[in-house]
Amino acid sequence: MIAMLKKIVAALRAECRTRGVYLTVIMNISHLVGIIRGFFYKFIYAKNIKSSIYSLQVNSRIEIFNRNSRMIIGKFVFIRKNASIRIDFKGELNIGDKVFINDNCNINCVNKISIGRNTKIAPNVCINDHDHNYKDKSDDHLIIGQVIIGENVWIGSNVVILRDTIIGDNAVIAAGSVVKGNVPADTLFLNKRENKSIDFATPTKKLEVI
Template identity: 30%
Template structure:
């Protein structure tokens, strides 16, 4: 996916809101009551629109504001209290680890105050075998490289190269792996 701007009040917004309402029902079903991992993956498969691989483990609660633009590979672990803002696309490749409280954000708003209620989407990509630490925030358009680590609490505003460790706000490379 590439960057797209959706205008508030446009027909696209109506279609998006219909999907959001459907996703909200499923996420509510997911997060209230006990579900084993098989049930979690089944409900999330309804949210994303394809069968999520059984090798994935997702701890609840989990949140998404849209749903169908989440793409999950295999052998992924997503810990508790994560939020995927996925209208612009959120992709996790195989073997990714997502710590508790992580936010993956693929939506922003224009700087122009007259357009501020529009949304601009830009995909987030977490490459194979990356680890995003607890409470990290990955902002729109960011790719976290293969085997890389995002330190807990970091805010990632720019792409992270393969085999790197980044920490801080904004996140900076502190080490190569």
């Protein structure tokens, strides 16, 4: 305990030197509010959420719609502002230690989503383990799969991860990619894109009307 307190004090001193005392205080108040919000959601979903200390920043929310749904949150997970996490049916969402989820991310789980430790997720990322079954008129309106994201993965901004996707350890997903299928470990994944410029400033030749 004493060793941990010494580390905290040393970290605060270092932050004060680099950021300034005022901004360090503001930043840590924000972190404290996030931790309190995390405990609040753990309290209201006591039978569904298993967690250690984690931070859920302002306007982020967790919605669990089924008593059979489960969410496991590792140590020191940090979820920034305006993130939306929804779990339904027998969905199980597992977020590993020290995962960072940036602003405006959406995670929708009805079966299984796993995010490995030390993974970093940039803003506006959407992760779904299911699709809407628009071809079938029956009551089974969802096509259910799973998403497995390995450890130490970097996911760029505006990425969409679809059902039945496995991303290996240390992979990098380029910004704006749509991911479905297997991404091997230690690789960079990106969708093929073309840069094309169309000149709209040059006036076109007018057709003569006879």
